[in-house]
Amino acid sequence: MVGRTLGHYRIDEQIGAGGMGEVYRARDTRLQRDVALKIIPDSLVTEARRQRFEREALAVAALQHPNVVTIHGVEEHDGVRFLVMELVDGVTLTSAVPPGGFPRARFLEIARALADGLRAAHRLGITHRDIKPTNIMLDRDGRVKILDFGLARFDDQNDEDATLDAASPAAARSASVTGDGQVLGTPRYMSPEQARGGRADARSDIYSLGLVLQELLGGSPSDAPPEADADIAELTAKCLHAAPAQRYEDAGVLRDALETLPASPGTSGGADAAVAGSRARSAVPAYRIAVMPFRVRGSDEELAYLGDGLAENLIRKLSRQPHLRVLSRYASFSLRDEALDPVSLGERLGTDAMVLGEITQRGTNARISVELVGTSNGDHLWSEQSDLPLEGIARLEGEMARSIAGHLEQELSTDSGSGSANAAETSSGPSSDPADPQAYLLYLKSRPLSVGTITQMDRAVEYLEEAISRDENYALAHAALALLQIHRSVHGVQDRGTAARQARAAARRALAVGPDLAETHTAAAMVRFHLDWDWEGADEEFRAAVALDPRGDLPYLEWGEYLCGTGQLDEALRAAHQARDADPISPNAPHAVGFTLLLMGDFDGAVREFNEAIAKHPNWTWGYIKSAWTYAEAGDNQRALERAAAAEAALHGGGSPLARSWLGYVYARCGETARAHAAQEEILSAPGYTDPIVTSYVPCGLGDVESVVAAMERALQERSPLAPQMWAIGRLARYVDLENHPRFQAVIREMDYPDVPAPLG
Structure with missing residues (x-):
């Protein structure tokens, strides 16, 4: 199969095989991304395997969760039917667990991510039935991905619908009992009822996950957690109770239990030093909520802005509540045009409840309607209406947001059992x-x-x-x-x-x-970073911003830019991942992760992240520009020029001088010297001030290191706002080995950065 092309997928290598089929790394030549193809070989095709294959496609396609592998489609070419899936570049948990297990803090990160992904499945009535370390991967950035839903069972599915054509008695033993009297699953990680051939529901997954959790902390499924981790031992013991009714009901309940465990034994919880104290969790499990953009019915164009503003204000105010996890504006607003009911929206966004609003123009007045809807079943939880003159909406918008937030806080606090003690907090805190x-x-x-x-x-x-x-x-x-x-x-x-x-x-x-x-x-x-070159002051302000908004992505994104510019790449990568945690749907975080990986020299990882950013925001020009640069650095000129062409189409032949300079570098590295010189001429002939660093990229691509160094020296003298990123620029300019040039090293010393990594090479 390697070397063959199925439709627009070029198969490059086999990366896995098993009873369910073979998995290949392939190149999607249409979207320019690497994917995984899952194929049933002709020699193994049976009706049972075909049904299981289709069931996996249905299960994974329904999920759409960052901790579950993504399915891009089911396709057929030349009689070969295959799944097109996200390619997870990483290792299985089997390989990742260190001797003696993970440290407690890392254990909790992985355990919560596993419960998050499995909760998404259980909410849809999907039981995995084969949770084990080899079906869980950690990608290169440490993110958890649950794989292989080939044995998944839907709540409305008859047991006899799921049939395994076992090739041998051994296969039958390694497989809940189905219509053929054969068992599905892996014995070592099966629940007792599954091993007996009984019905396997969400509680069966909980049992299997309990064994995995023991392995994560102790090193093997049979190892109980260390004595210091008595709270974890109590949690896994509940997972592993022989009676299903005594286990956690589903992964959502388990996730809430995990949320209450501190990062260190005997403490009240852990957080990064930058946000210590700002993420104190209440005893109430976090309630996940999305505030959707308000629908507007009327001809007054300003109503649309006010509708978005009211939703944004609600997001800001509700985000201050310690036991509410409120999705970001980007996450909620990204589904503005989707014709989905609240339950479907909740499944897509992974929320427990949703705020829906509408502004209806009625002559010179408007009616504002707001309701809170549960996303597990679409139940109406609370609603309110207000009638106001049109000219009064903007004036009273902040007051309305506070009022609605207060009502929602009371409703959610009461619903979660905490009473209304926190309701007053809604009106406290900073006013914007x-x-x-x-x-x-x-x-x-x-x-x-x-x-x-x-x-x-x-x-x-x-x-x-x-x-x-x-x-x-x-x-x-x-x-x-x-x-x-x-x-x-x-x-x-x-x-x-x-x-x-x-x-x-x-x-x-x-x-x-x-x-x-x-x-x-x-x-x-x-x-302080770009203009004052005050590294310590900038870091202090970023830490203050994160402490004030630990759930927002903006402080982490901008902090990551500072950390990249000053050479603190490990910290920059952590900041980018914090931004991803805050807003997993936004393209900003993968863009930040991608740029950091580019500086680290991980071109495959960088391209993967830039492509994710492009998939989330197809019109984001810099995603194309930076992926073009990365392909050029990796020596893939064809893909680099394809990405550059996409950027040019988005720019319509224009763009800022910085964008032109990056594209000029790509053209130079790909041998398109005439286009590179044309880009440089356009930059130099632009009216007004031209930043020396902007003029340096094309000469860098052409190999003119002396011109690059001279531009860096001018940038230092002129206090260019790009100069604080000088170290990062030196790392980007690998082609001319700028980092090791004596005059450039003198410039770096003048910048007086915090401790930065030694030059490469």
């Missing part, structure tokens, strides 16, 4: 609401434009400046303006002097009027 309702509208209008084209960024600046002119104490607008001006200067679309003055002033004002907002500390941190 402006005094002028029009200022809030202008801020909302600026949001989608802040990472757009040059023209769009210019318009975003105008909106934010007008918002600030209406309310000079509007902290979020000041913070957004500071970040936007830094972004514009880094991309070469704003001269550094003007950008520096405006960014510093905006960040200073933001921090003065909003000292308790993560956004203001993030803006201050980026000013």
Whole structure:
């Protein structure tokens, strides 16, 4: 099969085989990504195996969870039927468990991720029936993936529907009893009822998972946890009770139990030092909730902005509650146009409840309707309606958000058994609401434009400046303006002097009027990093931002940029993964992980992450640009140029000077020297200030190291806003071995970074 092409999949190597079929690494030549193909060889095709094959496709396709392997489709070519699945680059738990088991903190990370993935299956009525270490992988970034749903059973499926054609008595022994009297599963990890041929439901998976958990902490399924981990021992003992009724009901209940266990025995829980104390968990298990964008029915175009704003404000306010896990704006808003019912939305997003809202225009008035819906069964839990004049909505939007959040907090606290003691917390904490309702509208209008084209960024600046002119104490607008001006200067679309003055002033004002907002500390941190070159001050501000918003992705993303720029790559990768944990649906996190892996020289991992970012946001130009760079570094010129062409199509022949410089580098590395020189000419002829670092990328791709070093020296003298990323640029410029050039090393010493890794080579 290796070397064969099935449709647009080129099979490169076999990576696994078993009774259920063979698994191959393949290249999707249409989407330019590596995938796994699962195929039943002709010699093993039976009706039973075909049914099990189809069942696996149905089970995995229904899940869509970050801890479950993703299925891209079921296809057939030349009579060969195959599953197209996510390629998990990593190792099985069998290989990953160290002698004596994992340390407690890592054990809890893996155990919670396993319970999360299995909870998604149990919510859909899917029982895995073959949970064992070889069906669980840790990818190269340590993420957990549950594999092989070939033996999965749906709650509405008759036992006799699942039939195994065992080739031998040994196969029968390694397989719940089905219509043929044969057993499905793996004996070492089977529950007692499954081994007897009884019905295997979610509690059977819990038993198998309990054995896996013992192995994770003790080193083998028969090893009980160490004495110091008595709480874990109690948990696994409940998983392994001989009577199914005495075990945890399903993986969701087990996940809640795991959430209460501290990272260290005898403590109340653990957290990173940067956010110590900011993630204290209540005794109530975390309740996962999504706030969907409010539907708008009416002709007033400003209602759409207000509908999104009301949802955002609810997300911000509910996120402060210790026992609520609120999905990010990106995660909720990504399904805005999906015609799905609450139960289906909940399955896609992995939530326990959902806030749905609607604003209906009625002449000069509007009715705001909000309801809380349980996503396990679609039950209506709570609702409220308000009738207001249209002109009053923006003015009262913040007050409405606080009122709704208060009602939701009371409802959720009561529902979870904690009473209403925490309801008052909803109105406490920092307020980000402006005094002028029009200022809030202008801020909302600026949001989608802040990472757009040059023209769009210019318009975003105008909106934010007008918002600030209406309310000079509007902290979020000041913070957004500071970040936007830094972004514009880094991309070469704003001269550094003007950008520096405006960014510093905006960040200073933001921090003065909003000292308790993560956004203001993030803006201050980026000013200290890009403009002041104050590494210690930047780090302190980032830590303050994370402490204020430990569940948000923005502080971690920007902190990761700082850590990459200053050579702290292991910490940068951790920050990027924290951002992914905060918002697993956003393309921002895989983009950050990908760039960090690129600096580390892990080109395969970087391409995988950039492709994930592109899949989540197909119009994100920098995903194409950075994957093109990575392919060029890896020597895959064809794919590099394909990605560059996709970027050019998205840019419509334009783009910021920084984007043109990266593409020029790709052209140079791929031998397209005429296009590289054309890109450099376009950069140098652009009006206004041209950052020296922006001018260095094309010469780097052409092998002109002296021009690159001279540009770095000018950047140091001119205090380029890109200069703080000098170390990262040196690592990117492997082609000319910039890191080991004496003059470049002198520049790095002048930057006076924190301790950074030694040069490669």
